[in-house]
Amino acid sequence: MKPVEVQLLSKAFETKEGPLLRKTPRTLVAVDKISFSVSKGEIFGLLGPNGAGKTTTIKMLCTLITPSSGDAFVNGFSVMSDQQKVRENLGVMLTGERTLYWKLTGRENLEYFAALYHMEPAYSRKRIEELLGLVGLKERESTFVENYSTGMRIRLSFAKALLNEAPVLLFDEPTSSLDPQSSRLIRDIIRELKEKGHAIILTTHNMEEADLLSDRVAIVDHGKIVTLGPPAELKEKVKSNDIIEIEAKNLSDRVTEALESFSEVSKVAVSSADSAEEKGLLRVHAEKGKEVLPRILEFLVRKQTVITKVSFIEPTLEDVFIAETGRSLRD
Amino acid sequence: MKHYTRYPGNFLIYLFLPFLFTLLIFGMGRFVGGGDAALNFAARTGTTNIIVYEILGSAVWMTSWVVVEDVGVALRDEQMKGTLEQNFLAPVNRFTLLVGMSLTDIVITTGIFFIVVGATLAITLPSSLLSLIPAFLILLVGLIPLFGIGFLFAGFVIRFKEPYIFIQTVNLLFATLTGTYYPVTFLPYWAQFVSGVLPQTYVIDEMRQIILANQTLVNLYGSVFVLLALALAYPILGYGIFKRIEKRAGVTGEFSKY
Numbered sequence: 001m002k003p004v005e006v007q008l009l010s011k012a013f014e015t016k017e018g019p020l021l022r023k024t025p026r027t028l029v030a031v032d033k034i035s036f037s038v039s040k041g042e043i044f045g046l047l048g049p050n051g052a053g054k055t056t057t058i059k060m061l062c063t064l065i066t067p068s069s070g071d072a073f074v075n076g077f078s079v080m081s082d083q084q085k086v087r088e089n090l091g092v093m094l095t096g097e098r099t100l101y102w103k104l105t106g107r108e109n110l111e112y113f114a115a116l117y118h119m120e121p122a123y124s125r126k127r128i129e130e131l132l133g134l135v136g137l138k139e140r141e142s143t144f145v146e147n148y149s150t151g152m153r154i155r156l157s158f159a160k161a162l163l164n165e166a167p168v169l170l171f172d173e174p175t176s177s178l179d180p181q182s183s184r185l186i187r188d189i190i191r192e193l194k195e196k197g198h199a200i201i202l203t204t205h206n207m208e209e210a211d212l213l214s215d216r217v218a219i220v221d222h223g224k225i226v227t228l229g230p231p232a233e234l235k236e237k238v239k240s241n242d243i244i245e246i247e248a249k250n251l252s253d254r255v256t257e258a259l260e261s262f263s264e265v266s267k268v269a270v271s272s273a274d275s276a277e278e279k280g281l282l283r284v285h286a287e288k289g290k291e292v293l294p295r296i297l298e299f300l301v302r303k304q305t306v307i308t309k310v311s312f313i314e315p316t317l318e319d320v321f322i323a324e325t326g327r328s329l330r331d
Numbered sequence: 332m333k334h335y336t337r338y339p340g341n342f343l344i345y346l347f348l349p350f351l352f353t354l355l356i357f358g359m360g361r362f363v364g365g366g367d368a369a370l371n372f373a374a375r376t377g378t379t380n381i382i383v384y385e386i387l388g389s390a391v392w393m394t395s396w397v398v399v400e401d402v403g404v405a406l407r408d409e410q411m412k413g414t415l416e417q418n419f420l421a422p423v424n425r426f427t428l429l430v431g432m433s434l435t436d437i438v439i440t441t442g443i444f445f446i447v448v449g450a451t452l453a454i455t456l457p458s459s460l461l462s463l464i465p466a467f468l469i470l471l472v473g474l475i476p477l478f479g480i481g482f483l484f485a486g487f488v489i490r491f492k493e494p495y496i497f498i499q500t501v502n503l504l505f506a507t508l509t510g511t512y513y514p515v516t517f518l519p520y521w522a523q524f525v526s527g528v529l530p531q532t533y534v535i536d537e538m539r540q541i542i543l544a545n546q547t548l549v550n551l552y553g554s555v556f557v558l559l560a561l562a563l564a565y566p567i568l569g570y571g572i573f574k575r576i577e578k579r580a581g582v583t584g585e586f587s588k589y
Binding site: 090116 | 417
């Protein structure tokens with residue numbers, strides 16, 4: 001059995017919506033029958049927009065949320081029936097900086113969690129020393145976490161996930177809110193962990209990160225895996241089309257919808273490029289892009305769109321997402 | 332322990348609250364009860380030592396408040412800090428977490444109880460100072476069922492959030508029903524029935540009997556036996572209900588909700 005096996009895992013939340021006394025029950029399917037596995041020494045990326053079901057999947061894997069149906073196995077232990085064993089085999093970093101005790105120092109936080117993982121004091125001291133050095137917090141180990149910067153808190157949270165040297169590691173958006181330097185540090189450590197044979201699941205809405213780190217990526221949308229494979233293979237699938245990226249102002253839904261009616265255009269997705277300047281980023285997947293581009297530009301100009309930049313680009317995982325869902329990851 | 336000591340305000344208030352409550356009751360008796368208040372008090376309670384009688388009630392009530400609130404609110408506190416899920420990710424059972432999160436505070440509060448009651452006895456009734464030891468033993472046994480009540484609240488808090496509404500209301504009811512400031516025998520019959528199933532009633536009564544009436548634990552065996560039975564029943568019941576609610580919270584994803 002592989003370190004992680006996910007079999008038709010689903011989660012539906014029952015909610016009540018509406019004003020008091022007139023609430024109506026509603027079922028929200030967060031994860032819908034997803035299946036995948038992760039091997040030893042593999043980084044598996046779960047890529048999708050916010051609300052796609054990535055965090056719910058991670059939380060089911062680490063036993064914080066009970067699945068509605070299906071099962072998942074961590075090192076052979078079921079999240080439904082062997083929860084304690086699952087936790088022993090996991091190192092988890094959840095999103096956010098408020099996952100630490102702010103009135104404790106960085107070192108004290110790690111000492112507390114080491115005790116929760118039943119680590120021998122002598123071994124935990126050595127391990128904490130190692131981890132503080134690894135994430136660059138050795139010099140600030142005696143500072144209260146409340147005086148840390150956001151990046152330092154996230155690095156400490158990351159170190160916490162590595163404390164028990166678990167065979168399976170789950171990282172939920174590990175580099176969100178980090179500066180480029182810290183992000184690079186975390187990515188390098190994740191690669192080293194892969195070399196050491198850890199099975200790693202990484203959730204992110206950052207396609208560059210998923211592309212850079214993952215051996216395989218599952219693109220998730222509305223709780224379902226829409227496609228799964230190595231990033232290069234996934235990108236290869238959308239290479240049959242040219243991808244035109246147009247940065248423009250005054251983009252409206254009507255304009256983008258009209259573009260889709262062009263016979264050469266297969267998909268159009270728009271996302272915000274610069275919210276301060278109200279610029280939009282239009283991605284057009286089209287056959288014979290060079291031939292159709294003048295018509296597209298002419299159409300946009302006619303619709304009083306102000307074009308600031310046009311380029312042909314290599315496909316990214318974002319384009320895979322657009323091809324599969326018709327929407328941008330950054331919607 | 333380190334985390335608790337970085338919020339020192341709590342301990343200071345525990346040190347002074349029993350005296351403040353006792354002064355309040357003493358003042359009410361003296362200024363509202365009139366000239367016969369002390370005589371009436373002695374006739375109804377069997378002791379003339381108003382201060383010790385009231386301080387014992389206040390100190391037990393305060394300790395009970397701390398245990399029920401700490402165990403009940405521990406998870407909510409962690410939830411608000413954002414650390415609850417981190418604790419739940421560790422391979423530690425929930426019972427250990429619930430008790431562990433509140434234990435430091437409870438040990439310190441119990442220590443404060445010892446100081447408060449000990450100091451009061453040393454000043455007002457030095458001849459009974461030794462009886463503090465069996466009385467303290469009773470308090471320690473009495474903490475066990477309180478943990479059970481705390482577990483029950485921990486469950487309610489996960490489900491309904493808003494912990495302080497529940498806990499403060501119930502703790503005030505405890506003061507009314509457990510003989511904190513007056514004998515429970517003066518309560519209406521139905522209220523006495525409720526008193527009879529609350530562990531604090533026995534703790535307060537037994538401590539007063541030991542300290543103010545020179546009774547021994549052997550003399551009080553019937554009451555001690557009931558307290559022991561409650562010490563067994565409450566944790567089993569409380570933890571059972573907590574586990575049911577906690578299981579449900581896993582289904583609804585309550586742990587990460589504020």
